[in-house]
Amino acid sequence: MTAFRLWVYLQTTPLFWLTATLAAFLVADLLAKAAHRHPLVNPVAIAIALLGGLLKATGADYQTYFNGAQFVHFLLGPATVALGVPIFTNLALVRRNFWPLVASLVVGAIVAIMSAVLVAKGLGAPRTVLVALAPKSITAGVAMAVTEGLGGPAPLTGVLVIATGILGAVIVTPLMNLLGVTDYAARGFAVGLASHGIGTARAFAVDPVAGVFAGLAMGLNAVVTPAVIPALLPWLVG
Amino acid sequence: MIRGFFILLVFQLIGELATRGLNLPAPGPVIGLALLVVALVLTRRFRPFDEEALAASDLGQAARGLLAALPLLFVPAGVGVVQYLGLLRDQGVALAAALVVSTVVTLIATVGVFLLVKRLAGAKGEA
Numbered sequence: 614m615t616a617f618r619l620w621v622y623l624q625t626t627p628l629f630w631l632t633a634t635l636a637a638f639l640v641a642d643l644l645a646k647a648a649h650r651h652p653l654v655n656p657v658a659i660a661i662a663l664l665g666g667l668l669k670a671t672g673a674d675y676q677t678y679f680n681g682a683q684f685v686h687f688l689l690g691p692a693t694v695a696l697g698v699p700i701f702t703n704l705a706l707v708r709r710n711f712w713p714l715v716a717s718l719v720v721g722a723i724v725a726i727m728s729a730v731l732v733a734k735g736l737g738a739p740r741t742v743l744v745a746l747a748p749k750s751i752t753a754g755v756a757m758a759v760t761e762g763l764g765g766p767a768p769l770t771g772v773l774v775i776a777t778g779i780l781g782a783v784i785v786t787p788l789m790n791l792l793g794v795t796d797y798a799a800r801g802f803a804v805g806l807a808s809h810g811i812g813t814a815r816a817f818a819v820d821p822v823a824g825v826f827a828g829l830a831m832g833l834n835a836v837v838t839p840a841v842i843p844a845l846l847p848w849l850v851g
Numbered sequence: 852m853i854r855g856f857f858i859l860l861v862f863q864l865i866g867e868l869a870t871r872g873l874n875l876p877a878p879g880p881v882i883g884l885a886l887l888v889v890a891l892v893l894t895r896r897f898r899p900f901d902e903e904a905l906a907a908s909d910l911g912q913a914a915r916g917l918l919a920a921l922p923l924l925f926v927p928a929g930v931g932v933v934q935y936l937g938l939l940r941d942q943g944v945a946l947a948a949a950l951v952v953s954t955v956v957t958l959i960a961t962v963g964v965f966l967l968v969k970r971l972a973g974a975k976g977e978a
Binding site: 634635637638642656657658660661664665668669675678679682683685686688689690691692693694695696697698699700701702704710712713714716717718720721724725728729730732733736737738739742746749750752753754755758768769771772773774775776777778779780781784785788789792794796798799800802803804806807808810811813814817830832835836839840 | 856859866880881884885886891892902911918925930933946949951953960961963966
């Protein structure tokens with residue numbers, strides 16, 4: 614009886630889900646470290662799988678989980694502002710790469726939207742899914758606001774954004790090595806643009822200059838993509 | 852550390868107010884990021900400091916701590932996937948194909964244009 618009451622308390626208290634989030638991430642990060650930061654062993658993906666399994670096993674719903682996890686989620690805002698510190702430290706490097714940065718930002722943002730929507734449309738995805746898919750390369754909060762503004766399912770966008778982030782973080786290192794790209798500013802900018810903060814976290818794990826350019830791309834794309842989508846989407850979705 | 856975290860929150864708050872008050876297209880934290888860079892540039896102009904002093908400052912420590920934890924911060928939103936297991940069963944193939952193809956193509960397009968324009972700018976002696 615007492616054990617049952619304790620269990621009921623545990624399942625509903627935000628403290629438990631907050632602790633579980635940190636525990637899952639620590640386990641995932643240990644695995645990533647043991648794999649020598651191999652790109653396929655992505656700590657974000659592992660932590661999500663562990664917590665998803667825990668939710669299924671306990672029957673707790675996402676809202677209960679998020680009541681605890683929101684304290685971690687909240688820190689995304691100040692962490693985005695914090696990117697200003699390494700960007701400031703590398704401002705000279707940013708100035709030197711100004712034109713490559715502007716050109717690849719505009720091209721990359723448009724390619725990211727069009728390629729995703731066209732492939733999903735070709736495979737028969739319904740209109741609401743296409744709307745939710747369009748802003749998948751930008752940071753979660755902004756992407757969800759864009760989908761909401763277009764009357765689409767914002768939480769689905771949140772999931773697609775995280776999936777895109779993990780994919781980019783997994784793909785970028787082998788892909789860039791395959792292409793023989795050794796310019797870490799270019800590599801970082803590409804992964805930050807395609808895969809926002811999760812790509813940026815991966816870039817910081819690989820190289821500090823890559824991290825700075827990834828953070829820059831993530832910040833800039835969070836401005837360009839919401840500006841471009843309303844013009845592109847009616848034309849793409851029809 | 853507390854002062855550093857305070858500075859980050861203040862810039863985010865100013866960013867949120869600016870984007871709502873002025874109807875800017877950029878999200879609050881991104882405006883906050885831009886304002887923080889501007890503030891650091893201005894501060895250095897009037898009261899010079901070097902990279903090490905910034906890294907050792909309250910702000911530098913808070914920023915480094917938060918950025919080290921960046922991957923963790925995406926976990927709560929990602930766990931939201933449990934709400935969409937049904938949709939993933941129906942549309943999983945289309946979504947997976949769209950995300951994989953789009954991510955690869957976007958990475959290649961972005962890095963390609965970056966390197967191409969860098970070479971062109973360099974050829975003109977701008978690098």
